[in-house]
Amino acid sequence: MIPFNPCELIQKLCASQVEFIVIGGVAATVHGLDKYTSDLDVVYRRTPVNIRAVVEALKPFNPYLRGAVQGLPFVLDEETVSKGLNFTLVSDLGAIDLLADIPGAKDYDELLEASTMVELCGCQVQVVQLDKLIELKRSAGRIRDFEVLAMLEKLRDINDTGDEL
């Protein structure tokens, strides 16, 4: 079982100057949700420079297609990332979803406008805002997200009423 080390994943992405936005369960955690998640979901900018940075950050940690049979000739390199879009990976630092195209977000820049810089694990990291996170979850339309959506909306209610403490 590979441990999930979200801080180290984030630190490696930052060290390689990857442009990325944290979404999903880790973003929900950052906003205050008390629910365990076992992967880091990030949306990355699709430029050659950034794709190179993504590869530089993750390649040393043996990224592989999550859930795929062992032994496939998968290599996370610039060509693979350029020709793909979304990658569901496992690595020595845990599971990470590298996403470029997600329901509910037109493109990276639109998502960036709905994100906030947060200090995490010693890095300045873009994290999607709560309202947008809810929108993304709703757009995904997955049954397993219903409970999380309810929690996120409760969280928003608490924030809106200033009742957080």
Next chain:
Amino acid sequence: MPDGRSSIDDIIDLYKKEIDVSLIKENLKLTPDQRLQKLQRMAKFAGEARKAGEAMRQSKRSGSTGQ
């Protein structure tokens, strides 16, 4: 559906009734970084719990549980 709501909203409302808001409120007392550190600790604990569970099942399979 009135006021732009869908059946999904009704489902989410059902889930909302079961939510322990006190856990969320406790979490909101932490900084974002502290919340992530907490997740990291949970991840570590989950890994250890999984290992312990696997060891327990292995022990049962090999019949050395003393039962």
